[in-house]
Amino acid sequence: MAARTFEKRRVGRTDLEVTTLGLGGASLAGIFNGVPADQARATVSHALDMGINYIDTAPQYGLGRSEHVMGDALRESKVDYVLSSKVGRLLKPVNPAQQDKGNWVDPLPFNQLYDYSYDGVMRSYEDSQQRLGLSRIDILYVHDIGVATHGAEANKPLWQQLADGGYKALRELRDSGAVKAIGLGVNEWEVLMDAFALGDWDIFLLAGRYTLLEQTSLDPFLTTCVERGSSVVVGGPFNSGILVGGDTFNYAKAPEEIVTKVKAINAVCQEFNVPLPAAALQFPLTHPAVCNVLPGPRSPAELDGILQWWDVTVPDELWTTLAAKGLLAKGTPIPGGVA
Template identity: 55%
Template sequence: MPHFEKRQVGRTKLQVTVLGLGTATMGASRIPISRQDGEAIVQAAWDAGVRYVDTAPFYGVGAAEHRVGDALREKDRNAWVLSTKVGRLLKPKTDTTPSPDGRLSPMPFQVVYDYSYDGIMRSVDDSYQRLGLARIDILYVHDIGVYQHGEAENAKHMKVLRESGYKALDELRRTGTVSAIGIGVNEKQVLLDAMEFGDWDAFLLAGRYTLLEQAPLDDLLPRCQERGTSIVVGGPLNSGILAGRDTWNYAKAPADVAARVEKIARVCEAHNVPLPAAALQFPLAHPVVCSVIPGPRSAAEFNENLPLFSMPIPASLWSDLRNEGLLHPNAPVPAA
């Protein structure tokens, strides 16, 4: 079994493996994945030495939490770290109207956003029941921000989180119900805003600090370093475009993004390095990043990608990317 380095989460006593498991895909909201196949993904990650698993009520409207809990329940509880999320409550769905965003619903529920004290406490209790587990280690506020809600609606949600919901998070941490609190989003500005009113242990930032995008180096990552807040990098393959697919930000990539990826791919090819290998290893060079959590579609895909995580990458690849303007000037890179 491979040995993965463990890194501390913020200023907590938690340590996570640098390779974690994201479970958005195995919730089967975008592609059909059976319960057995979902649990097999968790088992493949476990067999490989992964000891950090992230999930959420939203993934498969409850399905991912069920599958994660079933896969982890008989394993040594002191050996793994689990994160889930709050901000959405699941209510019974009594009609058969398809989701407006095309998502599948493996379980008969619909989402209601609630970032309040009572909503967060209810969400945690509901997650315990779906997981069938007695402890959650990290709790992230899920998908708050302009990207998700629009400017006007998000202003309302942020007010509720600031004045009500954060009290619940702080209480859950203070009483030891969870060991760490944070926010899990696809945008950086909401994290900068949240740092003005909260003491956060970790942020799960999906798709914004990757081999393709490094804008957080200008503001968010230095602030996190000052505050002792860790970053978990979700979506290190940018929704698949860094793995040879044409999707970015959960949709078909625009021409400028596809062109930039093509340039990065050519540099990788010149060094005989698969693009996904460089993409998986790059974020961990930054000292505030404690884990990257790709979301494989199957156990086979996880096992196929596993060697990429430890593949040797020459220093010249990173310098060539920087010389061609494809890496931020201040981006730390992995040691050769």
């Protein structure tokens, strides 16, 4: 496939600009299914060759594996890119026989320790530079803080770490120019509203909560982002598979009401001869706060499939028809108005 010119959108009030399509690094690290390192590196290189400039990774992904393979590919790159990684987990060496591998098929021999403190954030940032083999990380997210990951009680002291020192560390890194933007990367929008009370953020990576299937983050979160000048990267645009022909929603078997809604959305897509995944991929960008959609292909071939969906022209009438049938939340921005 030939390279294309993607639209770029600005990250918050920073000077960073990202292509509206990005490359997520979790799948490449072997979540649920193994991905050979050569294949992972080739996928990153292919994304850059195709014109994608935004690449996201994290220490958690493969317990260091994602940062290693992405760094290998990015060091070889002759094109400019915008790279994000995350803080909040420190990796500690462990005997592989005693390791908690989670959903990673072949992780590196580490266990993760949650630490959102000032020192934890600084250590995490420096460790990521070492694993990547790169001096530059452009965007730094606080990873998976919140009730969804930790539970209500366990999250309280971790949130206090962020409030007492972690946020200060992030501000220092941004103010010094070490990183260009700071934010949070989570699966729940509610904690992002709490984050606004701590201070100003440039960008949030929110997975699965503003998709063609679910717009629960629309208000007050996305409306607050517009007011505060913060951008949003939408991860998980396929809701972990249900919008791309799978049967999983939020990493579990989809309940019947979700399956029924997907069938209704798909019927509208078929009416306009638009593949459901193409509509799912392009939908989040109808909101002015959203700067990027971040799928996670496992190979160059999967990325080519995503690019084919990306190139499909979605008529405005598809969105208005979905709105008219009550398949989009009230107030969802669509071309020419709101649902």
